[in-house]
Amino acid sequence: MSIFSKIKDAIFGHKATPAPADRPQIPAGMDGSTAPAPTPTVDAGPVDVEQVLKEMSAAKGNPDLNYQSSIVDLMKLLGLDSSLDHRQQLADELGYTGDKDGSAEMNIWLHKEVMRQLAANGGNVPASMLG
Template sequence: MSIFSKIHDAIFGHKAQAAPAPAPADASAPQATQQASPQPAPTPQQPVDVEANLSEMAQGKNLNWKTSIVDLLKLIGVDPSYENRKELATELGDTNYSGSAEDNIALHKAVMQKLADNGGKVPADLLD
């Protein structure tokens, strides 16, 4: 599994865990009625509020996940080592990652942009 997939699943899965399971269909209803009823159209999936999910996960922890890629990775349980950050940067298209402060800032912004591109609601201040 890619590093970005781990990030995505940790943040997007966090919301899914809080959602209640759908109620089972009434077994006492006649089968013909169930088949004759039109199925409702699936509702479009709402964007996942990335900031809200991460803020909830960060409660009680002293992590600066809004600007630090290392703290973001720590928060979601991904090893923040240089090797993993370099692999993540490569996944996101940066083949010149050196681990400098500037690279880490750019990597954090790239992760936030990729989350937004994949259905996440990310505030503008985390993107630029």
């Protein structure tokens, strides 16, 4: 799985399927059995990226992370490896063409590009994070 996919999955999450007890039952058939109704597909709309990140930060006790503009802090908040090696891999995935030396320029570009990609994949990203 790509590093961007891990970032996206951590923010967008996975659609939960209701537990069997929460599913409506189809009326009894001729044999007297019941079966769970098909699970409806619900389109919850765009994911509010800023809200999700705020909730994750709060759940972790509001760690002092500048995830709004730092790729390193964003990855830490999401529980991902933020090492230079992983950021270089992310840079390759996203098409960064500059020096992959961990410079501020690379890291700023990575954060902005991750936010642009999240927006392109259905995320609602505030303009302040798109840079």
